[in-house]
Amino acid sequence: MKHIYYLLIVLLLLQSAMLWANTTSSFTISDKPWDKGEALILNWNLPDGYDRLNLQKADSLMVYQDMELDEPLVSGFVDDNLDPDETYHYRLIAYNDALADSIFIEAQGQPKENWFYMHKLSFLLLFLILGSAIVFYVMAARRGKDFYIRRISGLDSMEEAIGRATEKGKPILFVPGISELDDIQTIASLSILGQLAQRAAEYNTEIIVPCRFAMVLSAAREVVKEAYLKAGRPDAYREDRIFYLTDDQFGYVAGIDGIIVREEPAANFFLGSFYAESLILAETGLSTGAIQTAGTANAHQLPFFVVSCDYTLIGEELFAASAYLSRDAQQVGSLKGHDFGKLLVILLIVVGIILEIAGQGWFKSFLMGAGS
């Protein structure tokens, strides 16, 4: 009797081994490459005949729980939002409803942090090309190469504005935008302030700079002090004309409006990052008859400056201004680098569109870093 049992068991084992050989079910887990170690790729291969699948993941107590899935399971799944270097255990269950049968396979994996985001390759290339172009032109300018810059009318008028203020014996108002020092527009604005303050010092005209942030205040004071020094009039520098008002957007605007109507500056400069307050400032300035020059790269505020100011620096002109005014070789060289970038952009767009029309989608998907 015992023998028969043994025989049966051996037969069963044989049978299942044969089944195994025939069907080769597999369930593999691998790290998702080129990422922060947040995802695992689950792949499986099951023979036909299973009606539905279920995927479970072990929780911290090693108890398998059903996973919440957004999409139906076919042959693979990417589990994301994981922690790097943790080991995760999964169990795949396949059901055969007709036979009321099921099998399960377990596997485990560990997400790894990688050393490069592959989908950012186009991004890196573009950065390297633009960066080296800018460095190249800066170097060329340093060696004494002369570059041409076309006229920017908003900037030519600056002398005129300062001249007018001098004639009238009125101050100049300079507002460096409402962003913190971490906005490049603020820094671009401050370097224009440097040029402007130097000229104002030469003309002996007062310059008022209200600031919204203390760090901008610190930098603005350094810039203006340096400008007065360069102009050879350090004695004329008045620190109390560069001051802080308040961190609050509209509180700051209320304060500036007060300055505009009471001190009646003959020239107003609104250069930097501006938001909703742009029109309040520009319209108040307009009512006092000041010459107004504005400039911002915030495209949505440009219309309001355009309608209420005499000159408006549009977008990149704000960044070009300091190079234009100072004619500093290195800055002009870097501007040349931006221009190279513009030609590159135009080329990329034209080539891209031609390829799109020709049905070659790879160029665009490479550029946009798709497939990641």
Place this chain on the structure above:
Amino acid sequence: MPDLMNTIGIWLAAFFTFCIFSFLYRDNPFYKLAEQIFVGLSAGYGLIYVVYSTMVPNLFAKLSQDFSGNLILLIPFALGLMMLTRIYPKTQWISRYPISIVIGTSAAISVMRSLKTDLLLQVGATIINPFQGSTASEISGNLLVIIGTLCGVYFFYFSKKQEGLAKIPSKIGVYFLMVSFGATFGYTVMARISLLIGRLEFLRKDWLHIIN
């Protein structure tokens, strides 16, 4: 009592609303009063807010609860204290260290962000097959987007005198800019009127209790 105080609060709010509106006529003592109160209050508000929302939870609370685990926070703490050296002219130069770190990192962050969202993604969004649209207006629109973007970028090209043939694309770029400025202006009118409606509704309902 809270009810009475609330009523007083509404009257205060109404008073300051009129103070600001009075500026539209001309500068006057009421505006001057409101302006200085506004500047003072908001500076005080900002200071208190930063202390409660940033300095305490992000720095002091972390350091006092788990000092050794948050040693890294001593760096911003020190840099912050270095900013305060600006108070004395002799030590002002020390504040250049935190300023340069702040500017160095934020310059790099801005470079990366601009390159990605403003340059790469916008260029990618312009790379379209213009003829894929289903209607004439869609196709013409696609073509306008392409022409406008290319000419607009060319408008900002500084290294060449814009005369003769080179002037044409740049001129077209300017036309696009003007249409866009006009359209943005028009589009914003509604949002701005809404702000005024909000204020007038406050005066009508909360202050005067005029119900229609």
Place this chain on the structure above:
Amino acid sequence: MSVNTSSHTERRIVFLIIFLAVMVPLIFPIGWGSEVSPIARMSYDLIDETPAGKYGLISFDYEASTITELQPMAVAQIEHAWSKGQKIIATALWPQGPQMAEASFAEAKRNPAYADKEYGVDYVNLGYKVGGIVTLQAMGSSIRDVYPKDSSGKNWDDLPMLKGIRTLKDLAWVSSLSSGVPGLKEWVMIAHDVHNVPVTGGTTAVSAPGFLPYVNDQKQLHGLLGGLKAASEYEMLIDKKGPATTKMDAQSVAHIVILLLITLGNITAFRRKRAKANLTGGQNA
């Protein structure tokens, strides 16, 4: 760009005109309304065609910052449903939602026609539950399990109108007034796509275009109210000169006034130019 060196007086007149253009319609509503768009009407029809005694659910998925646009929709839908004899359940996927619901019910009850509507009989405010889509899934199997108590802590069984309610399927319609995530989209995914309950909703004007694709043949969304304009259309459909209508009137008047000002500005500029030309002509002669 400033051609018209407009005098201070001219500016002040413009300011006064704008002030009046906004203030007058707010005090004396005109009730212009505008053409009702088909998708706003669709939303109206859903509630309008539901028989009396049925249940509707309004989910308050917004907070104070979008009250101007979404509150009028809530009030209009509540009044509309009450006028049809329906019962309303209020829930919220946003923490401030229950307050918004309370304010909307209070506003609707200020209308004498609905002053007698009773809490627990004609409407309930179940409150806020964290979890977004997971909460909605759970409501698909039992609303009571998700909300054993209402927002004020009353037990489910002590609220008589809830006797007939078990799951989402027992609702005649769902309306999500939504200013972000979680909100309308989640309701569409669960209430409509899984349980086949008709879903409509309202959003701010800014986010409305993103929902338009759901107003399709499958009626994933049974109409949509987008912004103040749609709210005013709804008020017009239920014959109410409500807050949205009033505000929309003010908007329309202000827009027209600005257009008139532009015309006037051109006339003035033209006159000035001609006067100047005449003047220089005179000098030459």
Place this chain on the structure above:
Amino acid sequence: MKRNIPLILAFVSGLIVIFSEFIPHRPFSSIVDSLQEWFMIISGFAMLLGVMSLLRMNAAKVSTRSPDWQYHLIGIISFGLMVLMGALWGMEEQAGILGQGASISAWLGKKPFDYTYTHVFVPLSATLFSLLAFFIASAAYRAFIIRTLESNLLMIAAVIVILGRTGFGTMLTGWLPESYRFWHLPNLADYIMQYPNTAAQRAIMISAALGVIGSGLRIILGIERSYLGGDK
């Protein structure tokens, strides 16, 4: 020394951020977030400098009895009052030095800091913001004048969009047959916003991005150093 070390610091910190953009591995992957938190802390300290500047300026005006000095005194008092209330009883759920101030909150209905915020600060801010409604009208009146081709384009686009946004525009062109749908003002306004407007905005964004990249690199490389002031 006083000048070179800051330049090196700017260079190194900039470089770390650039590397972290492309490297998913720790410590780079989390560096930008912590740097931004640091930035908030540093600027929190810096705020004290601003406050001192404000107080010093106002105090000078008051002590020299310059014009309008009374208002500047009120400014100082408002500042002091707000800080005092915030420090003593805190704001919202935050407790101050004297705790939550339950009794004063019961009397006022709110904490004193929050009361002032709601009934003075918010109306001031909202009303100042609402001045835009007036200014947008006066700007339209003054600037949208038929003159050159550029200014005409500006005006026409504005008028079409303003018309398209209200029921009035729908009324004006509603009679046009369905085959001329494109010319219905709301559709025309959408078309302008969607296509020519997008194109121009994109051009501004792309070229400004190049400006940011150039200026940013100049800062990191130490070419742009005006923010540091002079050598002394």
